[in-house]
Amino acid sequence: MLKRGFFAGLAAVLVAVAAPWPAAAEAVRVGITPTGVPFTFVDTATQKPAGAMVDLATAIAADAGLTAEFQVNAFPALIPALTTDRIDLISASMFVTEKRKEVIDFSTPVYSYGEIMFVSAQDPKNYKIAELKGGVIGAPIGSTFADALQKLGLFKEVKLYDSIADIVRDVRLGRIKAGFGDRPIVAYQLAQQPDLGVRLVEGYQPMKEGQIALAVAKNNPKLLQAVNTAIDRLQRSGQLQKIFARYGL
Incomplete structure (x- = not known):
């Protein structure tokens, strides 16, 4: 102060x-x-x-x-x-x-901006949220869209992470089906490091712009x-x- x-x-x-x-x-x-x-x-x-x-x-x-x-x-x-x-x-x-x-x-x-969905680079499907029903997904702890994803009640689990890097790792290793993160943050990281092993889901519409x-x-x-x-x-x-x-x- x-x-x-x-x-x-x-x-x-x-x-x-x-x-x-x-x-x-x-x-x-x-x-x-x-x-x-x-x-x-x-x-x-x-x-x-x-x-x-x-x-x-x-x-x-x-x-x-x-x-x-x-x-x-x-x-x-x-x-x-x-x-x-x-x-x-x-x-x-x-x-x-x-x-x-x-x-x-x-x-x-x-x-x-709003959130973005990303999946393994080996997964060719551009998912809509409803198509992930029953799966395990990841989102940053404390983010507004983590709360929104949990409230949907669609998923087996919404795992909460301290960083985008941790979500990217688990998506790449197949531990979770998809990850969610702040659109500009994820897009910037993938642009800088295209070999991270994940890709943005094309056509994804954020639940809410913040x-x-x-x-x-x-x-x-x-x-x-x-x-x-x-x-x-x-x-x-x-x-x-x-x-x-x-x-x-």
């Missing part, structure tokens, strides 16, 4: 000029995930955080004259880290949902206002679009 005295000064600035944080040597702690390529990941060559949402958080902090300090967490740990004041901001491929809005506040949405946004704790409205102001400036300047285009999004 940024210091109280800092935010006291911030409030006056926001009222006076409707600008985000004043220049300060403060750092904002940003939670990201290590496996959300191309949104958030750890670059294996540099061992540093990378991805579209990393670049976006860096740009937002720079707009405010601050430094972004990134903390890597498993996706399910992001919201607990935010609500217990271990981080100030989540910048990851996190959908805005009513359930999440009960415990955290979201910024202006910055990108939207919007992703940054998130702050509910007791931090000034940070939310400052983030939204920065996002608005980045959108109007075209920089937001350039950040996502850099990663093929």
